[in-house]
Amino acid sequence: MCPKHLVHYPRTLGSRGTDFAVQLRYNVRTFKSLRACLGECEKFIRQPQLLYTGNKIERFAWMLPREIWGNWILAAICSEGYEQEYRITTDPDGGDGVIWDPATSIGWRMEHVLIPPHRQRDNRTTEEKIIEAANKKQQKGGTQYAKGKVLVVLDESGTGERWRPTAVARALPANDFTETWVITPDEFVHRSVTYAATRLELMGAQAPIYKVYINSLFTQWRCRQIQ
Numbered sequence: 113m114c115p116k117h118l119v120h121y122p123r124t125l126g127s128r129g130t131d132f133a134v135q136l137r138y139n140v141r142t143f144k145s146l147r148a149c150l151g152e153c154e155k156f157i158r159q160p161q162l163l164y165t166g167n168k169i170e171r172f173a174w175m176l177p178r179e180i181w182g183n184w185i186l187a188a189i190c191s192e193g194y195e196q197e198y199r200i201t202t203d204p205d206g207g208d209g210v211i212w213d214p215a216t217s218i219g220w221r222m223e224h225v226l227i228p229p230h231r232q233r234d235n236r237t238t239e240e241k242i243i244e245a246a247n248k249k250q251q252k253g254g255t256q257y258a259k260g261k262v263l264v265v266l267d268e269s270g271t272g273e274r275w276r277p278t279a280v281a282r283a284l285p286a287n288d289f290t291e292t293w294v295i296t297p298d299e300f301v302h303r304s305v306t307y308a309a310t311r312l313e314l315m316g317a318q319a320p321i322y323k324v325y326i327n328s329l330f331t332q333w334r335c336r337q338i339q
Contacts, residue, residue, distance in 0.1 A: 160268065163177055163226075164268050180209065182295050183210075196214060198213055221262070226266050239283070246312075250288065264293050264295060265292070268297070293310065302328060
């Protein structure tokens with residue numbers, strides 16, 4: 113049930129997905145493949161300001177660039193080691209998109225929050241910003257709003273500060289999201305790109321961290337668990 117070398121990551125995004133077998137036949141748009149979605153996302157990554165200032169995309173049901181990108185990162189991780197990959201679709205209820213497993217017709221509704229570029233007078237640590245961002249989303253609508261969704265915190269603060277995922281996972285107050293993830297740009301070398309994705313949940317003694325390595329042409333990628 114696990115990708116071959118992501119041994120702590122289940123094929124599914126938690127156990128509370130929704131059966132979208134009927135809903136996804138109508139009124140949604142789907143990228144035909146993860147590779148096609150990656151190609152569409154390249155311009156957002158080459159010009160990262162588009163991730164936090166880019167307009168909603170009309171032809172993809174008004175999703176934000178950062179929402180599509182965050183969903184791609186998690187779908188790529190979930191699909192690692194499997195022949196049939198996860199799909200990225202719009203949400204039939206107008207949310208931040210759905211990551212869908214066509215093998216089971218189970219999907220996970222996504223919710224996104226951004227940590228914007230750092231401001232000089234902001235004295236909060238990255239860890240404090242992550243916790244505050246997650247709490248803000250929980251408080252936005254409580255249980256009814258968060259239940260059954262996967263929360264993605266996209267950290268675009270750009271401080272380069274090293275933060276402690278396991279400590280944040282322990283300090284994060286309980287919420288109603290199925291899972292909480294933090295996605296962070298990690299490295300840009302010779303036009304190739306690496307992003308890190310951390311699941312804020314203790315798996316054993318640590319919070320699991322994955323890296324997604326994308327080649328310079330934005331046509332191939334690989335995922336690896338590093339913690």
